[in-house]
Each structure stands twice: as C-alpha cells, then as structure tokens.
Amino acid sequence: MAAEGSTQLLTAVILLGAAVIAVPLFKRLGLGAVLGYLAAGLVIGPFGLGFISDVDSMLHVAELGVVMFLFLIGLEMNPSHLWGLRKQIFGLGALQVLISGALVMCMGKLLNYSWQTAFIIASGFVLNSTAIIMQILSERGDMGSSHGQKIISILLFEDLMIVPLLAIIAFLSPVETLTDAEPLWQKFAVATGSLALLIVSGIWLLNPLFKALAWTKLREMMTAAALLVVLGAAFLMEHAGLSAAMGAFIAGVLLSNSSFRHQLEADIEPFRGLLLGLFFLGVGMSLDLTLVFNHFWEILIGVLALMLANGTGVFLAALFTRSNIMEALDRAFIMVIGGEFAFVLFSAAASQHVITAQRQAMGAAIIILSMVLSPLFILFFKKVIVPRLHKPTAEREDDHIDEIYPIIMVGFGRFGQIVNDVLAMTNHQVTIIDRDEEIIAGMRKIGIKAYYGDAERPELLHYAGIESAKLLIVTSGNKAKCTHIVEMARKMNPNIRILARAYDLFHVYELYEKGADRQVRETFDAALRTARYALEDLGDIEQEKINEITRVYYEENSRRLRLMSEVHDPKITKKFENKEMIRVALEHDQKTMSHIQQIIQRED
CATH class of the missing domain: 3.40.50.720 (NAD(P)-binding Rossmann-like Domain)
Structure with a gap:
C-alpha cells in the first residue's frame, strides 16, 4: 500500500515538474503554453522517456479540465446572449462542418483511404479540439470579441454533432454488429430528455441550492456544490451520449445570472487550470512515436494534407459568412486541428469494424500531431502572414x-x-x-x-x-x-x-x-476628499463636524452649479467674463460659508 502511494506521489512530482520546466520555457520562446504542455507530455510519456505509462487513466481525469473550462465559459454567457448566437451556432457552425467535412473526405480519398475511413477521419477533424482552441482564445484575450464568439458558436455546434456522428458510424458497421445497437430514435430521445432535465433542474433547483448553502457560511460547501453541479451536469450529458463539456457549459449558462456567479468562478478556476494542463500533458503522452516512425511519410503527408483541407474549409465558411480575409485566415489557422472527441469516434468505428485497428492508431496519431503542430502554425501566421497582410493605416472596424x-x-x-x-x-x-x-x-x-x-x-x-x-x-x-x-x-x-x-x-x-x-x-470628489483629510490632520475640528461640513459643501456646490448653468452663455468663451455667473457664484458661496461657520460654532 505504501509502495503504491509512493508511486502515485512520484507520478504527481514528474507531471508537475515537467509542466513547471516546459511551459515557462515555451512561453519565453513565444511558442505558447499549450505546446509546452504537449512537448512535456511527449518527453515523459511511454513513447518518450517512459516515466509514465498509464496515459488513458490520467486522460480520463484530465478531461475534467475541459469540462470545467466550458463551465466557466457558460458563466460568461447568459441565456439571452446564447439565444443571440443561435444563427452563428446553427448557421455558421453547420456550414463549416459541411464544407470542412466534405473537403477532408475528398482529401482522404486522394490519399487512398476507403470512403468509410475518409468519413471517420473527416469527422475527427471537423470536431475541433475545444480545449486547445479555448485556451488559445483565452491567452489572446479573444473570448469576448466578435471573432472569438463566432469560434465558440462553431465549437458548440460541433459538440451537438457527436450523437449524429456516432449513429452514422453504427449504420456504417457491418450488418452483424447492427443488431446490438440502440435505435437512432432511442438515442435521440434519451439525449433530448437528458438535455431538458438539465435545463429544468438548472432553472428550478440550482439557485435555491446555493442560497441554502450560503446560509451555512461554509466556503468549502459552496466549492463542493460548484463541483457537484459541474460534474453532475457533465455526467448526465455523457450518459445521454452527448458531450460532457456541453453539459458543463449549459450548467454555466443557467447560473450566469445568479448572484453566486463570481464566487463560482473563483471556486472552479484553480481546478480548471490544473486539470486542463494535465489534459494537454496527456495528449502529448498519447502520441505513439513508434507508429509515427514506422509510417513516417504516410502519417506526415496525411497530417499536412488533411490539415490543409480542413483549414481551407474553415476559411471558405468564414468568407461565405462575410468575414474579411484576415479574420477568415485567423480562424482557419486556429481551427485547422482535429479534436479530442476523434479518439471516441475512432474507437467506436474500430469496435464496430468500420475501420481497422491499424487505421484507428494512425488516425489518432494524425489528430494528435495536428494538435502538436497547431501552436506552430498559429505562430507562423502571426509572425509571417499577418505582417504581410496587415495594413497599419487601416481603421479597425467596430466590434x-x-x-x-x-x-x-x-x-x-x-x-x-x-x-x-x-x-x-x-x-x-x-x-x-x-x-x-x-x-x-x-x-x-x-x-x-x-x-x-x-x-x-x-x-x-x-x-x-x-x-x-x-x-x-x-x-x-x-x-x-x-x-x-x-x-x-x-x-x-x-x-x-x-x-x-x-x-x-x-x-x-x-x-x-x-x-x-x-x-x-x-477631480471634484478627489479634491473634496483631500480637503476632508486636511481638516482631519489639522485636528481642530471634531470628526463628526468634518463629515457634516464636507456633506454640506457637496450639496451646496451642486445647487451652485445648477444656478450657474441657468445663466451660462455659450457665446462668452473666456473665463470670468460672464458677470451674472460671477454674481451667482459669489452669493451662493457666502451662503455656503455661513452654513459651515454655523456648524463649526455649534456646541454639541
């Protein structure tokens, strides 16, 4: 038992040590934190130095980082905001998935994949990596921009595509494996029912729950409740065949108007950052270097060709929806990668004999390499392409x-x-x-x-x-x-x-x-506060009278301004030339001074 605990401690030390060394180094080199995590995972993983071998177990835990990240994104989007994005989610999202999917499938056929394999690979690419893309947007401060909101909308639509794609994989399966599959209508009913249950629970139960816990004044209970909501929503959606990240996102949206929103953000943020970093480490560890070296040219050509096809699809979808060239290129370089849900699709396809185990492994390697190359492509875009296309004198369009x-x-x-x-x-x-x-x-x-x-x-x-x-x-x-x-x-x-x-x-x-x-x-309030401090430091007037004096001066000065505004003549542009204004000001100042003197001389 002690030996097992010691091994777990050593694993934790190795993970933290790799992250602490690699991430600051890559940030310093301008390569970004994501690539630092991926490189660190590659070095310490089973296909690197071999310090850690059980990658799958770690990835299951680390995926909670993606879940919590989506919960925090949901907290920033109230239901009315999400409703305002409906055209982007279902319009732009559907358009990009269709165009990119079609182009990646065509490229797969050119690479001599069967059309079933080409479809599975295309599905893995059109469901982009939510974790990596969200992290990139967050590092750039782009989450709230119009450009960032479009990307988030597309990612939400891609999450909705999970159930249909799994159903299509079942249809592509040989006949003998179809008898055990759930009917499509049943999957759809379960998914819809679970979604409705989550929304109803969020509307009627979450706020009363947090109000009751707030009454206990136990901070740890609020943290526990926040984790319960995030993980419970994620579990419900995953059990229904949808994305766990989508469940957390919806829970965040339902709590976005809650008075506990800021406390929830503070409670979840530490878990999100740590687990998301662990997820990127796990992705780096998953890259099978032996497979890559044995099929180097096939995998390299596959990665570059499929990323080119996917990026072209993203670029065309952006242009069709009236984005400018710079924005379309930026989106293409960000969303060129495959996503973590590709591993689920590949596994389902292999288990149902739609693709071979070899194709599953190579497909996973292609997706992981696209993730690893993504920060480098973005850096290339920023350092090489942007300076050549950017017009310094052009006025930025309003958001x-x-x-x-x-x-x-x-x-x-x-x-x-x-x-x-x-x-x-x-x-x-x-x-x-x-x-x-x-x-x-x-x-x-x-x-x-x-x-x-x-x-x-x-x-x-x-x-x-x-x-x-x-x-x-x-x-x-x-x-x-x-x-x-x-x-x-x-x-x-x-x-x-x-x-x-x-x-x-x-x-x-x-x-x-x-x-x-x-x-x-x-400067008025700052000047008045300075005058109050001066009176306090002089010490010849009681504090209660000082407070009353500053209050009276504030109120009388407001009246003075209103009276002077009534006699203000905009044609007289020089100061102190409007005699009527000067008269009003002097008369009112005398009244104010008299009032303040009465306060000073008053015997309490």
Missing part, C-alpha cells in the same frame, strides 16, 4: 455588439473601470464601449467584456440598444466627444438617464445644456 443591457458605458479608462467595478459588484451588467484596443484586449484577459467602437457614430449606439437602455454613463476624457455623445443619445432616447464625466465647470454647463442629467467633475 459587433451581441449583448444588450439596460446600462451602456462609453469610455473604459481609469475613471470608467472604477464605475464598472461597483456596478458589477452590485449585480448590474453593462455594455462597455471604448476605442483603446490595448484596454479592450487587456480587460478581456481578466474576463471583462468590452467592445471596440466609436460611440460618436449613432449606428453603434443603436446596436448597443440606446433606444431601450435605462442609463448611459459617459466617462470619456475627451470633452468634445463626451458632449457630442450626450447630445446624440438624448435625441435618440429622450427618456434615458445620462451621467457624464465633466472636465471642468464650463464642461459641466455644456453637458447640462446637451441633456446630461448628472455631470460629474473628474
């Missing part, structure tokens, strides 16, 4: 806004980020628009979705849902842009509440005239 919320925020710099933090922490969802590409990419890396676009264009505000929005927050530091957006938004929706960041007093007056309900001077 497609696929989520409409009651709150719209324009500008996401240091000012807007603080406002959004408070709103997010109080369960409010915001459609964020900004023109800083670095900020957009950076925020997406930490899970905050923001859209690139010019909010001075009325059509962008229309796509963001300005006509039905309850609140517009303009935090842009550009005075002219801020004023123009406020004016335009007020015309497009007379009933919307508008909060706008103001540069100075004169900007406050402009915003007031253009229809902003509240104008927030960017």
